Amino acid sequence: MADSRFVYHFNERHVDGHGGMKDVLGGKGAGLAEMCRAGLPVPPGFTISTEACVLFHHNPPTFPTIIWPEVLAALRELEQVSGKKFGGLPNPLLVSVRSGAKFSMPGMMDTVLDIGLNDRTARELAEETGNPTFVYDSYRRLLQMFGDVVLGISDDKFERLLAVSMRGKRVRSEIELGGEELARACEEFKKIIEGESKVFPQDPKEQLRMAIEAVFRSWNNPRAIAYRRFNDIPENLGTAVNIQVMVFGNKGENSGSGVGFTRDPATGQPGLYGEFLPRAQGEEVVAGTRTPLGLEELERAFPAIYQQLTDIGIKLEKHYREMQDFEFTIENGKLYMLQTRDGKRTGLAAVRIGWDMYQEGLVSREEALIRVEPEQLEQLLHPVFKDEGAEVLARGMPASPGAAVGRIVFSADEAAEIAQKGNPVILVRTETVPDDIHGMEAAEGILTARGGMTSHAAVVARGMGKCCVVGCESLHVDEERKELRVAGKVFKQGDYISVDGADGRVMPGRVQRVETEAQVGLLSDFMGLLEGTSTLQVRANADTARDARKARDFGASGIGLCRTEHMFFAEDRLPVMQQMILAGDARERSLFLGQLKEFQKADFFSILEAMDGLPVTVRLLDPPLHEFLPRREELVAEILRLRAGGVDPEQIARREKLLNRVGELQETNPMMGHRGCRLGITYPDVTRMQVQALFEAACELKKRGKSPFLEIMIPLVSLVEEFRDQAALVREAAQETFARYRFELPYLVGTMIEVPRAALVADDIAREAEFFSFGTNDLTQMTFGFSRDDAGKFIGAYQQRNLLRKDPFQTLDLPGVGQLMRIAVEKGKRARPELKIGICGEHGGDPASIQFCFDLNLDYVSCSPYRVPVARMAAAHAAVRAGKSVKLERVGV
């Protein structure tokens, strides 16, 4: 700091600081200075800079005497401004001493109020004001807080004494004890202090000095240290100390305190919103011991003050260009503003306020955008429950947001059947399997007893934008008996339950939901602001035309991942796929491949049609073949059943053949086994079939005047030779098709980067591949050596013991996975400067990960259709932060 001063004034005549000086004045001090500058009625005071606190903490911690003359001078100025005298009579000046660091650390550090009172001033003030109750309650507070905070005496001792008094007098609040009893309590309090061999200084200046020192000291109390560590707040900042003239909302009938917002924090509706308590200090409003009144009561009781507050609200928003959350006190009919800060709000309110303020010309487009957290958009995309007080049966993991209400069903087939009759259903399963897809599609929501945030149910439901709660361990799902047992209750098929995908709650019956139509309109308006803000495009992961259309509605600029295999799980295709896998030789296989090709062609046709003019990245077959076959255990059980039932031996033989093939295909670690391009290399005819289907569909669309654009993606590449092999096949099959159609289409061939080695040799691969797409799900698995399906067994313990702060499957692990991505981007671009690079793992929908992708200068992120708005916001935020962060810094608080 160039300036060598330690004290900064704020009063109506003289303001040294301003809102941009949080480094020096802390958040509170900067805010008080800024309010003064804005001409608001703020109780005058001064701030001791954070630097003083840093000085204090030089080893060993000692009060920095260098600041004391400045403090005394500031005190004198305060006496002049307020017309009161510190420690003097008839009008003693009382002050508060509060901490206030650069970053908010709510409740972590200390505060002492009513400094300046002592035996003499209390006595004379009580006489003078004729309000001994108020005066001795204040003195009592000072003794108690000073004892606790400054002298280190357990607060319990004071509280116990007060409790005894209140019981004796049969009253419920200290104030009801009355002046005489409170004066007695003050005497007792002083005895407690003496009993601890401590001294309460009667000299107000000594009180002040000790209180300042205590606040300095509180910067390093254990809970503050823990808080800073947890929130990544640097240790060496120190706290500022704010000394401010006390005002009293509890002085009498014409006094009171309140809190307010300049707009409704729940809905964003314009106009003041808040609460008010007459004859009360601020703490009582928030403590909840008395029920506060709405601000309309303030309007009725003190119309002039309400008008003044309304004007101040407008002034505050003009000044801060943000919705404000403020505290005020009325002392004998005079309004004081004690604090203002940006108000917290719901997602709905955030969007509404952002949009309104932009319309009002109060903020720029970038500001409107940056103030809505990407995740907050989720609240506008899905219905939410109204009643927060509903009975909760169990809690699982909130895998996919939404508020679902429906009848319980226990199988996918029944889900489809009952839903078709117009009944909303909730599919309740121990775990879901790929065969359940049609049931999941039919259901309002999905609830499972097992599995984590990345289980099959969770991943598929998020892909569908469908409400889903997983890993709800206290559920006992008896699929045979069609019963759900939980919390001592039994639910049968057809009973209603409600599932909250936003917080994991499972509730009995039909819980009411909030209307959402207005939200959709608002969201659409607001999303309009995003156009063209970011260089980082957002695509969607979509495997069906329905998802593709949904993604396009949400503003996706293409499909970043179309998984071809999901198409094979559909009821009419799975048997053909299975026959293909069971085929004895290439000729037999080609028969079934021919059938599958027609399915794929039709699927791709509708997807490419939906995305007309936009790029569609199709990943060739990825999962191991055994995923398309029944499980070994199920087959064994079925064969035993068939045998016992005396069924046609040929039917049994067929199942046995299937069992045999399942055995052959079994793998120890399927995640790292025979899948991805390894399949395409061992079964080139499967690759050829897929590529032919793709290009035939594209050519058909072209003939109809459309503009399909395919990006063919080779999965699980770890060697450039793998890519070369498959890319040659793709290009050959494309040329064959073009030759048949007598025209060519533009297309790209690229690769997933999802194996660590691929990232390491990205330069070699980029010489052959036209684009990269980071498959960060698998890349995270292999970089950590964490199998997603198994990591549940230890990741819990890791998070409990703080070995792992964020789930790397949700937010990109920058030191490890991020480093590999950086290597891949650098090497890839060096080898091919025009290389297109995207990401299609689930991280593509995570705002923190999107920020990293923006920093890496990727071309796009791809996420599930329902995450597209969130991802677009995150991309816009990254762009705004990168280009305009300095400008915003000055404006905000």
Add this chain to the structure above:
Amino acid sequence: MADSRFVYHFNERHVDGHGGMKDVLGGKGAGLAEMCRAGLPVPPGFTISTEACVLFHHNPPTFPTIIWPEVLAALRELEQVSGKKFGGLPNPLLVSVRSGAKFSMPGMMDTVLDIGLNDRTARELAEETGNPTFVYDSYRRLLQMFGDVVLGISDDKFERLLAVSMRGKRVRSEIELGGEELARACEEFKKIIEGESKVFPQDPKEQLRMAIEAVFRSWNNPRAIAYRRFNDIPENLGTAVNIQVMVFGNKGENSGSGVGFTRDPATGQPGLYGEFLPRAQGEEVVAGTRTPLGLEELERAFPAIYQQLTDIGIKLEKHYREMQDFEFTIENGKLYMLQTRDGKRTGLAAVRIGWDMYQEGLVSREEALIRVEPEQLEQLLHPVFKDEGAEVLARGMPASPGAAVGRIVFSADEAAEIAQKGNPVILVRTETVPDDIHGMEAAEGILTARGGMTSHAAVVARGMGKCCVVGCESLHVDEERKELRVAGKVFKQGDYISVDGADGRVMPGRVQRVETEAQVGLLSDFMGLLEGTSTLQVRANADTARDARKARDFGASGIGLCRTEHMFFAEDRLPVMQQMILAGDARERSLFLGQLKEFQKADFFSILEAMDGLPVTVRLLDPPLHEFLPRREELVAEILRLRAGGVDPEQIARREKLLNRVGELQETNPMMGHRGCRLGITYPDVTRMQVQALFEAACELKKRGKSPFLEIMIPLVSLVEEFRDQAALVREAAQETFARYRFELPYLVGTMIEVPRAALVADDIAREAEFFSFGTNDLTQMTFGFSRDDAGKFIGAYQQRNLLRKDPFQTLDLPGVGQLMRIAVEKGKRARPELKIGICGEHGGDPASIQFCFDLNLDYVSCSPYRVPVARMAAAHAAVRAGKSVKLERVGV
């Protein structure tokens, strides 16, 4: 090249080149020049430099006319030196034109012999010498080779014509046709050439020019290109062309040809060794149409020439300081040396020759070492079969070398039982499981029908240095009926078979083996030369005191990997381990942990004792717990059996409880599941038990005056937080133990680097860890995403299609895994310069990988005890190459 000449002479008067000029003269040309320099009787000639070939291949390939005047001048010098005249009479000069590149490419490029003959010289020469058979056979050869090589006419056409002639005359060789018939053949050959519209030039200079051009051209024939690609030989080197006066071993009774070695290439025994054919050209000696005689016959027939050859052999070895493989021809009683090169040899001979030459003062220690390939030592470490012609029943994969003969047994228990009675046994299994260890130990050899080079049987057998053949798919092992069916035969328990672990052969009965005792002495002498040559130490992977002692005998400088879990698989420990895993709570678990601790303490005591004074790196428990429990299928079958048998229900309940736990522990991808330090973190008491056992054993040894040195290794770390957690536990348990013993021991705590992320954040980890050990088995799995257990399904196809040249589990993949290792070493050493770094994957025994470890400046490699000699040689080679490669380059050929 500074020099602008293209032609280099070699004759007894004038030698331009020397042995160090392979770049310019190719290997053959450099060798011929060097032999001339050494005063050996070499037919005179000259070499056209590789640069001329490079010029030729400028696009489009054209004969570089610039070289022609130099060639003609050289030809004139050749005429002077030989006293013959090219194309002239009465003494026509005939020359050979041969290719010869820098790196040997045997048989890939072309040669034309007898250039200089034409109708006229042939006729007159036949008359003059009175040997028309010899002359027309030579002319026939010229026409045939020229037609094939220079004019591109299929050799078949010539051969078919010769075959008809020989059938007609009922003779078996061309020479037997006689002069008249051969002259007729020449006429017919010329007609063939004309029939193809080609011309055989009668002008010898034109013959020469065209032959030179053909040799240049042959540098780029498809098989030469393929060979270079496969052997990593650069494309732009070009070949030199050697023009040399022809000599004829087939001129008459006083002529002949032979090949020889200066020492026996099979045993290394000193003295000439070779073969000789009278009245023959060199090609006939190697062609095998006539049976050659031993050199002792040469001694009898031509004692003076034999003596001359003996002297030349000694001269050659003095000159080249290497055992030589040479070719010679006797033309009319005069000896000519045609070629000499370093002789190929068996491992035994390599060691013997190295040792002898060092003793003889012929080579330095470094030279003696560098000439023995590390892998060649394997041949001295294991017995080998004598009879290469034995009947082969089947071939499997050679998993661990050795020649084992014994009686067939089908179970580990029987192996142990029968072996104890003094019978050698071969354990024959479909696959081995951890329970089989005692049987594997008892057996001479192990043979399995399933599994690859990295299956359980293979890994364990290599660890034991025991002969093992795996994946022998044509075996039908019926363990129930105790029968082995293979190649239509049935073998019963007790029948003898022989198994060759070096090449995978399975043979019936008892095949004879070579004596090996002399080898052991020689090996031990030779290994003495290694002392102190390399900065890269060699440690062993050893889990038992026996292995540790073996490793020490082989010169290991410590244990780089002691796997603690193998100890738990022993018969008396497995049940305790299982009870520990089944324990309901920490208290119950602690009971069994207590028992396990005593086992471990005893094990570690004996291992540390065996390695007294040397470091022992102990890896904490690594495999997933389910590996210690029976397999699910086996348990289900057992329970069904027990139920059917009406066994005590309590026994059944115990198995069911076990089955339940097995189910709980089941994992989708166990390789990336709950194992390694993840176990130690969720079960800290297991870590504590192991560390206590370790330090108690060490303290007990210390009390007995020994110097144990422990390095505790945390497995599967991917987060520094994991390491911090476990290292704290280790240090705490160590301190507790020291406190009890009232003294401290030095020790280190370090980590495996086997997860890609650990390599990427190696700087963070190195701030906490005192050593790194690369676990390249797992690191390779995760870097490639190849599950070792499953990769067999596609790695075969990969190698077939040349997508993967080397198995990355055998030789380190430098671009991927090597890159990660380099990152880890650089980051690790930056954070902690004194960081000790080793490698303990199977690559630690692979010479190419060891070279890389040396280049990375690692402190040690660790491999199975039986690989220690090989690894020490490889480490010595790396050091010699790094420090002295220039000096050696000049000396060798």
